[in-house]
Amino acid sequence: MKSLYTNLFPILAAASLVAGQSAKLGQWDFVGHSGVSTMHGILSPGTNKVLFIERVELATEVTINGKPTYTVEYDLDTNTIRPLTTISNTFCSAGGYLMNGTVMNLGGAESSQQVDQGFNKIRMFTPCNDAKCDWWANNADLSVLRWYPSVEQLADGTLFVLGGANKGVAVNDAATNVPSYELFPPKGKGGAIPIDFLTETLPYNLYPSVHLLPDSNLFIMANVKSIIFDTTTFSKKVDLPVIPGPPRHYPLTGGSVILPLDPANNYEPEILVCGGADSLKATSKGENTCGRIKPLDKTPMWYMEEMPFGRLMPDIALLSDGEVMILNGCLKGTAGFGKGTDPVLTPILYNPTAKKGARMTQLQPSYIPRMYHSIAFTVPSGQLLVSGSNPNKNPTGEGPFPTDFRVEIFTPPFFFTGQPQPLIKQAPGEIKYGQKFEVEIETYSDKPKVSANILNSGFVTHSTHMSQRQIWLETEYKNGKLSLTAPPNGGVAPPGPYLMFVVENGVPSKAVWIMLGGK
Known part of the structure; x- marks a missing residue:
């Protein structure tokens, strides 16, 4: 398999040059080789590295002490x-960050290739x-076996672990369903x-969509239904309207994101849900609609819009400038092995602040x-990492x-305006809720319009971006000095x-890592 992809390197380089000729539409660059199938991915906090995780199978090209392994650390500086x-x-696990920056990966599948079963395991x-x-x-x-669960970080930093199946299935049913949640650390x-x-x-409720709302409650969606779940009483608070169109969850997989908070x-808060499929048939068509809802409105409603084409198994990634990218997936079939066609x-590029249409x-x-089994998320350079397909x-x-x-980097169009990226020269490593703090920056335009945001790119797998979240900061920029105010509480930013x-005039800097917490 290595020789197959090695032979493609000249083709990929040529494709990158073609992309460079259309820089206003962004640019694709092949940068490296993952070694394992990248069906799960998450940034390693405080570093310029990514953790890639696959299922235990025959696809790995990586060994430790002569034995195959199925997870690697990918260095974004050296692409090694x-x-x-x-x-x-x-396989089919979930994950996120603890409040101290520890990465947690939980759930999984049966024992295989001399590796223990992972259904109820927690890896740190x-x-x-x-x-x-x-x-x-x-x-x-x-507490129970979980295959295809979801994880969302709560306002106090606790991880909310939801759903899944008790074994690998093509479609969930009453016998395999795990209709429960648990907390980590336990309470x-x-x-x-x-x-x-x-x-x-x-x-259709595997890898349910879960998004923390600024009031500290949860938006939870599966199939075509959604609710607000109270995290004080841990009970359903509100039934939200049914989204128009087909199911949006595995194996009729769509994607969702909470749009940047400002x-x-x-x-x-506003939730965006896109894609899905209309049946389990091989001829099933990828759904071309997106729905937006403000779940905390007095009368929440879904407002629908159409993508230029349908998409099953999309990744919906928040970008460093506050826009959204919808990518990956296919036009026909369903999620699962050998069930998708027409990539x-x-x-x-979705601009959440523009007018509808x-x-x-x-x-x-x-x-x-x-x-199937592709990933995409924003990395510290401000670009988008894209990999996988298994x-x-x-x-x-x-x-x-x-x-x-193959590992790709996509450079969005906003990097091709002719203006260099602003530079963060100095910033605190830790901030507290509501804290005012200063960041030393270097700008490159005569009339800089400066803003700042913090981003959690999330744990990404199966079109599910767990705990992905972006928050704009209160900003004051005068005479080259940037004063910022941290988010007010854990509901806004765990x-x-x-x-x-x-961000200077729409062009994002490279990022610095920052730890948020405390009062």
């Missing part, structure tokens, strides 16, 4: 990989810059607590199909969509690590 230890099967990773850190096992397991008596919503939304409108190569722009097409049960280098190990970007 460092093998990490696989301590249990990570403490980031480092000295190449000595590795995954380690938590001393307690999840009170701990354990799995039933939630009726995950029974009501069968069979103090200018009192952090009013959608053209990404959509003027929000979507088609960007430079990719040259690599990113099908649509085969027994992956080989053959077939129309072989497992893909405690933990964030990338901080400064």
Whole structure:
């Protein structure tokens, strides 16, 4: 398989040059080789590195002490990989950050290839810059088996673990459904607590959408239904309207995101949901609609708009300038091994602040199909990392969509205005809620319009971007000095690590890592 992709390198370089000729539409660049199938990805806080995680299978090209392993640390500076230890099967797992920056990966699949089962396992990773850190096992397991669960960080930093199945399934049903949630670290008596919503939304409720709202409650969606879930009483608070169109969750997979929160409108939350599919048939068409809803409105409603084409299994990633990118996936079929066809190569740039009808722009097409098990998220450079595609049960280098190990960087159009990126010269490593702080920056225009945001790119897998979140900061810029105010509380921004970007006239800087928390 290595020789197959090595032979493609000249083609990829040529494609990058073609993309450079259309810089106003963004540019694709092939940068490296992942070594493992990148069906899960998350940034390693405080570093310029990414953790790639795959399932335990025959696709890996990476070993430790002569034995295959299925997770690596990818260095964004050198585009090289460092093998990490696989301590249990990570297939179809979930994850996020603890408030101290520790990466947590939980759930998974059956034992395989001499690796322990991962259904109820918790794996931890403490980031480092000295190449000595590795995954380690938590001393307690999840309360139940969870395959395809979701994780969202709550306002106090606790991780909310929701749903899944008790074994690998093509479509969830009453026998496999895990209609419960649990918290990590556990609170009170701990354990799995039933939630009726995950029974009501069968069979399309795997990897449910979960987004923390600024009032500290949760927006939860599965299939076509959504609710507001109270995190004080831990019970359903409100039934929201049903979204028009087909189901939006596995295997009729769409994507969702909470749009950037802004103090200018009192952090009013709005959820965007795009894509999906209309049936389990191979001829099923990818859905071309997106719905937006303000869940805390007195009378919440879905407002629908159309993408230029349908898309099943999209990734919806927040960009460093506050826009949104919709990419990856295919036009026909369903999620699952060998069930998707007609890749959608053209990404959509979505401007959430533009008027309806003027929000979507088609960007430079990719040259690599990113099908089932693909990922995309913003990295510290302000660009977008794109990788993965593992649509085969027994992956080989053959077939129309072989497992893909190529790592790409997409440079969005806002980097091609002719203005250099602003530079963050100095910033605090830690900030507290409501704190006013100064950042030393260098700007490059005669009349700089400066703003700043913090971004959690989330734990990404299966079109689900867990805990992905972006918050604009209150900003005052005078005479070259940038004064910022941290978010007011954990409902707006949970405690933990964030990338901080400064944006000058629409062009984002490279990020610095910043830890948020405390009062």
